[in-house]
Amino acid sequence: xxxxxxxxxxxxxxxxxxxxxxxxxxxxxxxxxxxxxxxxxxxxxxxxxxxxxxxxxxxxxxxxxxxxxxxxxxxxxxxxxxxxxxxxxxxxxxxxxxxxxxxxxxxxxxxxxxxxxxxxxxxxxxxxxxxxxxxxxxxxxxxxxxx
Amino acid sequence: xxxxxxxxxxxxxxxxxxxxxxxxxxxxxxxxxxxxxxxxxxxxxxxxxxxxxxxxxxxxxxxxxxxxxxxxxxxxxxxxxxxxxxxxxxxxxxxxxxxxxxxxxxxxxxxxxxxxxxxxxxxxxxxxxxxxxxxxxxxxxxxxxxxxxxxxxxxxxxxxxxxxxxxxxxxxxxxxxxxxxxxxxxxxxxxxxxxxxxxxxxxxxxxxxxxxxxxxxxxxxxxx
Numbered sequence: 001x002x003x004x005x006x007x008x009x010x011x012x013x014x015x016x017x018x019x020x021x022x023x024x025x026x027x028x029x030x031x032x033x034x035x036x037x038x039x040x041x042x043x044x045x046x047x048x049x050x051x052x053x054x055x056x057x058x059x060x061x062x063x064x065x066x067x068x069x070x071x072x073x074x075x076x077x078x079x080x081x082x083x084x085x086x087x088x089x090x091x092x093x094x095x096x097x098x099x100x101x102x103x104x105x106x107x108x109x110x111x112x113x114x115x116x117x118x119x120x121x122x123x124x125x126x127x128x129x130x131x132x133x134x135x136x137x138x139x140x141x142x143x144x145x146x147x
Numbered sequence: 148x149x150x151x152x153x154x155x156x157x158x159x160x161x162x163x164x165x166x167x168x169x170x171x172x173x174x175x176x177x178x179x180x181x182x183x184x185x186x187x188x189x190x191x192x193x194x195x196x197x198x199x200x201x202x203x204x205x206x207x208x209x210x211x212x213x214x215x216x217x218x219x220x221x222x223x224x225x226x227x228x229x230x231x232x233x234x235x236x237x238x239x240x241x242x243x244x245x246x247x248x249x250x251x252x253x254x255x256x257x258x259x260x261x262x263x264x265x266x267x268x269x270x271x272x273x274x275x276x277x278x279x280x281x282x283x284x285x286x287x288x289x290x291x292x293x294x295x296x297x298x299x300x301x302x303x304x305x306x307x308x309x310x311x312x313x314x315x316x317x318x319x320x321x322x323x324x325x326x327x328x329x330x331x332x333x334x335x336x337x338x339x340x341x342x343x344x345x346x347x348x349x350x351x352x353x354x355x356x357x358x359x360x361x362x363x364x365x366x367x368x369x370x371x
Contacts, residue, residue: 032206033214034230035243036336050218053211056336057230057244064259064270065336070300071263076331096263110223115216124216125243127334127341128324 037124038078039115051115072096079121207245208234243339249294272296278351279318284359287351 034057041051059068068074072093075081081093088095088106097103104111123129210229211217217224230244237256238247251257262268273296279288295304305311308331316328323330324340329348334340338347 032204032209033211033216034208035245035339037214037216039216050221053216055227055230057246058228058233060248060259061233061257062259063263064261065298065332066270066300066303067260067263070303076303078335102263108223110221111226114211114218114221114224114227116218119216123335125339127339128326128330131324 033124035125039119039122039124040079040083041115041119041121042079042082043084044113044115045117050110050113050117051119051121052112053115054112078123240338242341242343243337248337249297252297270297271300273301281349282360284353286346286349286353288348289351290348 033053034055036056038054038056039051040054044051069076073081074093083093085106087093088098091099094112095106098106206213208230209215210231211227212219212224217227234244234246238250238254239245240247248257252259258266260266260268261270273292275292277290277292279290281287308328309316318328320340322328324334326335330340338344
């Protein structure tokens with residue numbers, strides 16, 4: 001019995017080690033999400049929800065920019081639209097299509113709210129972001145990985 | 148004076164030089180080995196990591212569960228479509244989404260709606276090229292309205308971003324990189340600003356007799 005416990009412990013610590021190494025490698029690597037994916041985290045984190053991730057590429061195949069940015073009034077600014085679930089349910093912003101008629105409805109929470117918690121609002125892969133710094137990566141995490 | 152002596156001197160000096168180099172190398176090596184810690188670089192804040200080379204993406208078009216911004220503890224992440232699945236058959240580029248969206252639209256490979264509900268509504272396309280002379284030696288800019296009006300409506304850009312009047316818009320690359328003017332979309336959603344994409348805008352070669360304009364400081368140089 002004791003032997004089995006010991007073996008279990010060894011296995012568990014090995015697993016933990018492997019996971020930790022992978023995790024640290026992951027931290028030091030650049031994230032490689034699709035160009036123009038937008039993470040929107042105006043209110044999500046504070047409400048205990050994962051941030052929403054908006055894939056431009058997916059929508060661009062189906063709609064021209066004009067539909068959202070002229071007709072629906074989305075501003076050309078990540079996080080600049082102050083979108084809330086109340087507005088979406090009222091048929092504004094995402095809710096203009098995500099109403100169960102044009103596209104799937106809002107009960108599929110986790111389809112949009114699928115971002116890693118704590119990720120700030122940003123445009124993924126924008127030239128400025130790539131030039132200046134990966135602003136979505138907190139410096140503290142980087143420091144922690146070095147220790 | 149004899150040739151032999153000269154040769155000897157040359158040889159000995161060469162030997163000395165080699166010895167000195169070896170010594171220096173040893174010192175450096177000893178220094179590196181002797182130090183417990185590797186050379187400490189100054190800690191910089193994220194804002195200071197500017198002007199590094201844009202790294203080539205190792206795994207472009209990664210599926211959502213491998214892309215680093217989607218939470219893998221969220222089951223729905225695995226229900227999202229991987230981009231590559233949707234990009235099958237679309238013309239490729241080497242930047243951004245690695246898809247040439249304009250070409251895909253022109254060739255009818257994608258048929259994005261112009262209206263939220265009506266899939267038959269056609270865009271209001273305006274075919275007008277605007278040539279913007281550039282002061283520097285890079286080719287002049289040609290702005291094609293056609294490609295832009297295929298996707299966008301006039302009010303998306305005019306008059307908030309671009310005043311629809313000749314000479315009314317001051318544009319420079321710094322402003323674009325900081326997200327103003329063309330940079331409202333380019334560098335974020337539409338094609339990125341990379342060395343590979345310069346020529347997409349800077350596409351009109353300078354006239355054969357073009358010479359770079361002399362700077363004021365040169366023209367008024369008192370020490371000329």
